[in-house]
Amino acid sequence: ETGVTQSPTHLIKTRGQQVTLRCSSQSGHNTVSWYQQALGQGPQFIFQYYREEENGRGNFPPRFSGLQFPNYSSELNVNALELDDSALYLCASSSGWDEQYFGPGTRLTVT
């Protein structure tokens, strides 16, 4: 059984650019949640996808969007990057809101 994987590990982008982050969920899980963790803070919930549909969203603007694919892997897209988007982006897979298994994260730096 493979765990949750995320790619890339690190990424540097320029303000105004767009970025796509990827997450492969754990085998048997149909739900993926995305979080933003700024330095020194706890994770903040961005949104959750359940069976390819958005199933809850935190307080993030529409330039944060996502997709979930039939194999339950997921993408997080961020448009018009801002300096404050610099953070660790975590995805977590689960079966519904049962125990979430987190990936190691993607560290995004916006310059």
Add this chain to the structure above:
Amino acid sequence: TQLLEQSPQFLSIQEGENLTVYCNSSSVFSSLQWYRQEPGEGPVLLVTVVTGGEVKKLKRLTFQFGDARKDSSLHITAAQPGDTGLYLCAEYNNNDMRFGAGTRLTVKP
């Protein structure tokens, strides 16, 4: 908006000491989870508490949920360097997951 307040923010102790960290809210928790996050990794679930007054033990870790379900504590006995990490409390409620800012624990050998 319910805020999860964790204290202390930072804690540095010697190996063998005991410690307690706290998670508080102005509102009632539906349920509460505790996670540990190590550098370069995602959080790992330690425990979920649901019932007011509940106490759960995980080896040297003891988790307590307040009777009124507005506070929780995590007590570590005889801390070890491997306990070093960021301890986070979190609540799931109404298709939203909220985390506290965490307590960063350092256990020195």
